[in-house]
Amino acid sequence: MYRFLLTPRWWGINVFVLLAIPFCVFMGSWQLSRFEARVDEHRSAEADAAADRGAPARPLADLLPVDKQTSGKQVTATGRYGEQLLVPDRELDGRSGFYVLTLLRTDSGKALPVVRGWLPGIADPAKAPAPPKGEVRVTGALQASETPGDNGVSARGGLPSGQTAAISAASLVNLVPYDLYDAWVTLDRADAGMTAVPAASPSGSGLDLKAFQNLGYTGEWFVFAGFVVFMWFRLLRREVEYQRDARLGIVPEQESAPVPAPARAPGA
Incomplete structure (x- = not known):
């Protein structure tokens, strides 16, 4: 029943899935690490700010130009x-x-x-x-x-x-x-x-919009990975059903199930 998995079309589908899932997981993990790094920077900045309030003041010239360490x-x-x-x-x-x-x-x-x-x-x-x-x-x-x-x-x-x-x-x-x-x-x-x-807090060290964008991208990449798996199982199930119907004579037997034409964009 699953011999169709050895056809060139399914080899292409399987290779795409095997490459897409690790890529999506990697990108999601990377975005998550960026968010966690920003959280750590935010906590560090708050701790530094608390320490700075108790530190003796220094002349202005000693702390210029302003950066993350001197802000x-x-x-x-x-x-x-x-x-x-x-x-x-x-x-x-x-x-x-x-x-x-x-x-x-x-x-x-x-x-x-x-x-x-x-x-x-x-x-x-x-x-x-x-x-x-x-x-x-x-x-x-x-x-x-x-x-x-x-x-x-x-x-x-x-x-x-x-x-x-x-x-x-x-x-x-x-x-x-x-x-x-x-x-x-x-x-x-x-x-x-x-x-x-x-x-x-110094620019780039707080939980600003960019930080939550990283968190949002994390979710998107993991959703993409799940979508790839979902579509693979859907195609597999559709192919199995087609092969079963072909054996029962419900539809003419072909090498694989027909692939529907992509929907045209509005106005195309």
Whole structure:
């Protein structure tokens, strides 16, 4: 009954199945390993962030440029506050509000964006406390420049004067008359009536959309493997039934069951 498995057509089907299943399993396992690696990175980043909060602050220059190892580290910088901007559409503890971003002009001649705190509601300059006068020393968590569209950072344009969607040198260069550091700092203790903004995990180390895409791809590859097995058994059963019907004289005996023509795409 199963002699048809030795025909050239079934040799091709069997070889395809024997190659496709291990490939799908391998790709699914690889995607799963990528997800697990991201989970480990997320846990490591959280542990590092907790350790960083208790570590002594270091001078800003010692931790630049910002990377996965320096992001979230405690830094200190001295200078005078200058231009102040608002960063709208920022959530904190499930509430919508805005950041108060002030440029700290340092002795190096560059300005460091400093998030002095968060306030609820629509961004309004009248709500934002004025920065302290004179020379100040700030301490907070070092952060990498934001990229619009990533991790909840708004990418919309056309904001009112005095507002920016993203905290980055590229976004601020046309808004303030200073040379800028390609980094920013969120204060450990917010100024006057504002809420401190917690440091974000380094880019690529959190359980973001890409991490869950890896998990989704894992499921897809394993589903593909199961689909290949299902289709092989379906073809096998169909062939066995055809051979049985041919022996009973129900249908004319042929070498194999006819293969239905593929369905045409709509409009083809």
